[in-house]
Amino acid sequence: MPSFSSPAAPLVAIVGGGPAGLLAAQHLAEAGLRVQVFEQKATVGRKFLVAGHGGFNLTNGEDLGAFAARYGAAAPFFGQALAHFSPARLRQWAADLGIGTFVGTSGRVFPDAQHTPADLLRAWLRRLGDLGVEIKTRHRWLGFAGERGLRLQNEVTGEEFAVVPAATLLALGGASWPQTGSDGHWTQALAAIGVPSQPFAPTNCGAEVAWSAFFKEKVGRAPLKNIALSCGGHTVRGEIMLTDYGLEGTPVYALTPQLRAALAAGTPAWLSLNLKPDLGAADVQRRLTRRRPADSLASFLGSAFSLKAPVPTLLRELPAPADLGAALTALPIPVAGLRPLAEAISSAGGVPFAEVDEKLMLRRRPGTFVAGEMLDWEAPTGGYLLQGCFSTGAWAAQAINNQVNGL
């Protein structure tokens, strides 16, 4: 395997220093091409590091068929991209950088306890440096110039200039957490060459519920563990957090596509909460018969169902069905909206798959490829987002290498 890019080799420009762009840069440099990465922020991998502040799921241990299905309408494309750069290859890539990984009980893959995501990024940037990848930070892409060129601006000097690479990869990210650089402003430059983008929408984000002032005061932030949440025919198990503005947590995030669709049809959208998903209907009814007239709701829910605060307050707050069994297993929660795009974990929208060919090359601009979250796909949390970015980056890098080398 050639392991160093040559200054005399054809130049590939990569715009955007997130996981998709940096992995493509590594693969192209390993293939012997000269690679320049242009990143508008002062450092690369900012959103990658933000991801590292939370649970940081690098990928997931799920089998490839189920994994690809997580990408919804884009599943057929991701089936190919995942076969090319699989979760196993992602773990091997991390291991090659000296970062071991392990599969948690939920299937999520984490870096081992000795390493932080920042360690992984540092080791990766060292590897890219060894490969001769030139990373030009504080360089903002402004748009296209001529048939193959790119207009760029050095943000320090203000100087504008053009480069004319043999091929370009755009890996500009989505539009959540704009402070990391993923500001979505690139849609204008693509529109200028006739490439439309789907409007951005928050996904993997919290839901807003108009709690009463009493509820906010009394409950504040409180977890509800081991619940099931449903919307639009989908049910997700896990833990949610009641907050003063609504709900957070993995089941809420996973249901954002369904919530978005329901909100488009009318407000409020309804979530259905099952507080005892492990109990069958017959078991719930049997326990309900134990209630004596003297039992308060709170003490009865505690003794018969092990449900403590804030559940009684929640049942009083919401339009709970009169039948207590239905209230415990299908409690309707009115959702007024989704949390703002800026605080979402990821964004839906971006470059539609119809605008790229099967190699991820823009149909309207041969030689320019697109990868990562800027493509219009969405997936739940749990490692599917980063894996999707890495796999599309690797897929585009392979196509660029073939094209530049006339293969």
Ligand SMILES: Cc1cc2nc3c(=O)[nH]c(=O)nc-3n(C[C@H](O)[C@H](O)[C@H](O)COP(=O)(O)OP(=O)(O)OC[C@H]3O[C@@H](n4cnc5c(N)ncnc54)[C@H](O)[C@@H]3O)c2cc1C
């Ligand atoms: C709070 C949070 C937690 C997360 N946790 C996880 C997790 O645990 N697991 C998981 O799988 N995913 C997680 N994600 C999602 C994951 O971080 C993103 O999906 C991923 O970083 C997207 O990679 P990308 O390479 O497509 O784009 P980004 O990482 O967004 O990188 C795009 C880059 O392009 C640059 N750029 C944009 N416009 C220009 C321009 N005009 N000129 C030059 N440069 C430009 C930006 O500055 C940015 O550096 C999390 C995200 C957040 C916000």
